[in-house]
Amino acid sequence: MSSRERARVLFVDDQERARQLFLRAVDTDTFEARAAASVPEGEALIESWRPDVIVTDLRMPDVDGLEGLQRFRRLLPEVPVIVVTAFGTVETAVESMRRGAFDYLSKPFEQDQIEMVMTRALRHRALLAENARLRTELAARDQDQSQGQGGVVGRSRAIAQAVALVNRVAPTDYPVLIQGESGTGKDVFARLIHERSARSARPFVSLNCAAIPENLLESELFGYEKGAFSGAVSARAGFFERADGGTLFLDEIGDMSVNLQPKLLRVLQDGEYYPVGSRKPSRTDVRLIAASNQNIPARVESGQFRQDLYYRINTVRIVLPPLRERPEDIDPLARHFLAALSRKNLPFPPPRAFSPEALDRLVHHAWPGNVRELAHVIEHAALLCDGDVIEASHLPPEFQDGGGGPARRAPAPTPGPAGHVAEAAPPDPAADPQAPFDGTIASFQDARRVFEERYFVQLLEAHGGNVQRAAEAAGLHRTTLYERLAKLGLTPKVSGTGG
Secondary structure, rough: OHHHHEEEEEEOOOOOHHHHHHHOOOOOOOEEEEEEHHHHHHHHHHHHHHHOOOEEEEOOOOOOOOHHHHHHHHHHHOEEEEEEEEOOOOOOHHHHHOOOOOOOEEEEOOHHHHHHHHHHHHHHHHHHHHHHHHHHHHHHHHHHHHHHOOOOOOOOOOHHHHHHHHHHHHHOOOEEEOOOOOOOOHHHHOOOOOHHOOOOOOOOOOOOHHHOOOOHEEEEEEEOOOOOOOOOOOOEOOOOHHHOOOEEEEEEEOOOOOOOOOHHHHHHOOOOEEEEEOOOOOOOOOEEEEEEEEEEEEEEEOOOOOOOHHHOOOOHHHHHHHHHHHHHHHHHHHHHHOOOOHHOOOOOOOOOEEEHHHHHHHHHOOOOOOHHHHHHHHHHHHOOOOOOEOOOOHOOOHHHOOOOOOOOOOOOEEEEEHHOOOOOOOOOOOOOOOOOOOOOOOHHHHHHHHHHHHHHHHHHOOOOOOOOHHHHHHHOHHOOOOHHHHHHHOOOOOOOOOO
């Protein structure tokens, strides 16, 4: 929250009188409150409004408060939930706390009592966020000292060249465009540029353009004034204001609407923008780093991306090759992710090494999900391993003999000029990987579509059709996952609650 914002409170109760009393009594100088009459209505508000704290009644028709508590926490795990009820018992209080409630109050309660608990919940959330930030900074500092590449793990020539380019561009204020497939570490390089710049003591603010609906992205970037649109009951700072003096990282900038691009261009040229609903310009001083997994020149050719904006953000370009093109980085990355598990509060001691066979299978995997996929595979293997050494049998099914999936890496590509790497032709995903090559190669688009269909079907099956959990496992925003499923003509089959 910025200093000019009030804390957002969502109150969920099926009784209209209770909702009205809460909304009238809450301190409007401190809290911005909204109310929902049911758990599904509360979920919709969480998606569109993103509260800072949730207060929910325990007994409601259709979906009770305990189930609602779990559903709210799945949507926003970091947001504290306070449970209130007129039918309180010791058992229900214990069960609420066991399921993740921050606190439990019996009705009727005094307004200053609930506000005190909400304030305490917000302070607790801020403390957890600060602790997480400090742990991240400490881990990054330790990694800097051990790796010598600012926390970037790898020994390939391509990664060394990318780090060298970071070191040259970081002290300047030039815009940087980082390109690479999803999961290659574009966000890591963006943060490294910020940390090695003169702006390192100022904010580093990140926004994924693909994760925000088109009609909301403008207000997220530039903020809005009170009354700018329905529901804008108070002014809200945008990402440009929050990043003022520091660095703004716009991930997946290729997905930005062509209608919004001129406004972004104006900020980059003049440092000036208009919050939604304001006639008075605001100024900002930010260093822009953009990233994309798309071919932006091709989008320029097709009219989906402005050429002048492309030139503006492309002053310096860093290209991160996919993991399959730098297999020498797989070993140090795998060991890095395994060592990182020892710093987590796991309920079991993590393993400390890999067997030669397990490491060989990791090195020869195709890695369609790149470094992000490797991190998830190491976590999966560590969970199944009871000893100190991860064996090949602990790896996911696609690494096992006959397990299917993109289990073997294509032949190493040929390095091109200036450190760029030429892509090997993708194999036909419908073919048996052990079958003799017959000269037939699917188009890249066909191969990618077949892979994505198989991947998303298996992903949803593994999570019982729960889109929220599937998106978290895949490292995607839920909206992005819905969009990709729609493009592929897939419909999640939900079993149980959530999604």
